[in-house]
Amino acid sequence: MAKELGFFGKISKFFKSVKSELKKVNWPNKEDITSNTLVVIVTVVALISFIGVIDFALANIITPLIS
Template sequence: MAKKLGFFGKIAKFFKSVKSELKKVNWPNKEEITSNTLVVIVTVIALITFIGLIDLTLANIITPLIS
């Protein structure tokens, strides 16, 4: 019969499990991190520009209508 774990035993088992799973992770190398970061930065800048242009256009259309 399996031994019943107490509260702290369950916590210890959880962290052992986490440590085991983290060893299985395929961590990205420096080049992958750099290229992915660049993609994120370019995408954010593109979205900021796109949303800003839409906002500016709509503001210029709506402002004369409400004033």
């Protein structure tokens, strides 16, 4: 019959399994991180610009109608 783990035994087993799974992860290199970060920043700036232009246009269209 298998030994029943206590509370701290379960926590210890959990962290050991987390550590073993993290060793299996294929971590990205510096170039991948840099290029992906640049893509995210460019995308965010483009979306902010797009939403800002749409907001400005709609504000200028709707404001005279409700005034």
